[in-house]
Amino acid sequence: MNKKIRIAGIIGAVIASVIILSLPSNPIVMPAPTTNSTGTKYVEIVATNLQKPWAMDFADDRIFFTEKVGRIRVIDSGILLEEPLANLHVADVTDGGLLGLTLHPDFVNNHFLYVFYTYEGDKLWNKVIRITESENKLSDATVILDKIPGAEFDNGGVIKFGPDGKLYIATGDATDEHAAQDLQSLSGKILRLNDDGTIPSDNPFHNSVFSYGHRNPQGMAWDKSGNLYVTEHGPTKNDEINLVKAGQNFGWPDQECSGDKNFVNSLVCYNPSLEPAGLVFYSSDKLDLENDLIMASLRGTNLYKLTIDDGIITSQQSILGGAGRIRDVNEGPDGYLYILTGNTDGRGFPDKTDDKLIRIVK
Numbered sequence: 434m435n436k437k438i439r440i441a442g443i444i445g446a447v448i449a450s451v452i453i454l455s456l457p458s459n460p461i462v463m464p465a466p467t468t469n470s471t472g473t474k475y476v477e478i479v480a481t482n483l484q485k486p487w488a489m490d491f492a493d494d495r496i497f498f499t500e501k502v503g504r505i506r507v508i509d510s511g512i513l514l515e516e517p518l519a520n521l522h523v524a525d526v527t528d529g530g531l532l533g534l535t536l537h538p539d540f541v542n543n544h545f546l547y548v549f550y551t552y553e554g555d556k557l558w559n560k561v562i563r564i565t566e567s568e569n570k571l572s573d574a575t576v577i578l579d580k581i582p583g584a585e586f587d588n589g590g591v592i593k594f595g596p597d598g599k600l601y602i603a604t605g606d607a608t609d610e611h612a613a614q615d616l617q618s619l620s621g622k623i624l625r626l627n628d629d630g631t632i633p634s635d636n637p638f639h640n641s642v643f644s645y646g647h648r649n650p651q652g653m654a655w656d657k658s659g660n661l662y663v664t665e666h667g668p669t670k671n672d673e674i675n676l677v678k679a680g681q682n683f684g685w686p687d688q689e690c691s692g693d694k695n696f697v698n699s700l701v702c703y704n705p706s707l708e709p710a711g712l713v714f715y716s717s718d719k720l721d722l723e724n725d726l727i728m729a730s731l732r733g734t735n736l737y738k739l740t741i742d743d744g745i746i747t748s749q750q751s752i753l754g755g756a757g758r759i760r761d762v763n764e765g766p767d768g769y770l771y772i773l774t775g776n777t778d779g780r781g782f783p784d785k786t787d788d789k790l791i792r793i794v795k
């Protein structure tokens with residue numbers, strides 16, 4: 434599989450394609466996605482000059498996304514609003530700050546959006562809060578889960594609602610690796626909560642833990658059969674994609690990827706590391722990627738499609754390179770793919786207009 438990993442050397446090489454640009458007024462020429470499907474591919478730059486963007490979600494004609502520095506931003510009808518929805522007081526640490534964001538499945542009626550962020554109290558912690566939005570502003574906020582251990586590195590931070598309507602929270606080990614095996618600790622887990630923060634009665638350990646033995650999860654997605662896939666960073670190599678079921682132990686720190694029968698093996702193991710990040714199951718038919726998993730990668734600097742067959746990943750192929758590090762990917766209500774680049778996160782080589790939100794329109 435590593436043979437198929439294509440580190441993007443495309444910048445400056447393939448800049449011949451016709452580019453559709455709606456916003457902003459200064460177009461940036463992007464290389465065409467390297468999708469192998471028929472037709473010419475196009476990308477649109479939706480927003481530029483974002484500061485460490487991390488996660489995004491959609492409602493009606495709006496895109497909500499986080500910037501690690503603490504801002505929740507809104508793109509309304511294609512226009513990036515200057516005024517953030519909220520400006521949270523977050524910790525300024527390498528792998529922390531304002532991370533995950535997800536909208537309630539019934540957002541159109543209740544205007545609930547959830548965010549995960551790192552903050553400094555007596556020490557570093559993470560918490561998930563629920564914000565009530567009104568006219569692109571915060572009108573109320575309530576704590577859903579607090580005192581998730583935090584650290585300079587490995588905070589995890591992905592939050593998403595599953596097809597069961599429950600809120601899933603992916604936490605890192607926060608550099609306390611043995612906490613990942615401790616069912617009483619919130620570190621190194623996939624947690625599962627009701628939308629109000631209470632614990633579902635059918636959780637496997639009668640607490641918030643859904644699965645454990647995770648190191649630093651960075652992406653979550655469910656396929657149409659309800660299988661949950663999670664991307665995860667290894668210590669220096671051995672990044673993983675896992676198929677996660679209730680009650681399972683994924684081995685960290687005693688196992689990386691596979692090899693110990695006491696733990697669940699990863700579906701995919703990346704050695705060398707490509708830093709898999711945001712993940713989405715593509716359900717639309719607008720792009721020739723229907724029923725594929727789409728995975729962002731930071732160090733790998735590509736967007737990949739992963740073909741899945743009943744919980745097994747059967748192939749991996751790059752569908753876009755040349756944008757640098759890619760932090761998140763999601764499918765919009767218009768059926769197209771959106772990505773957030775991650776070039777300003779301190780480990781990349783940002784250009785003058787990074788970071789960007791890009792729409793892949795084929």
Ligand SMILES: [Ca+2]
Nearest residue numbers: 683684685690
């Ligand atoms: Ca593992």
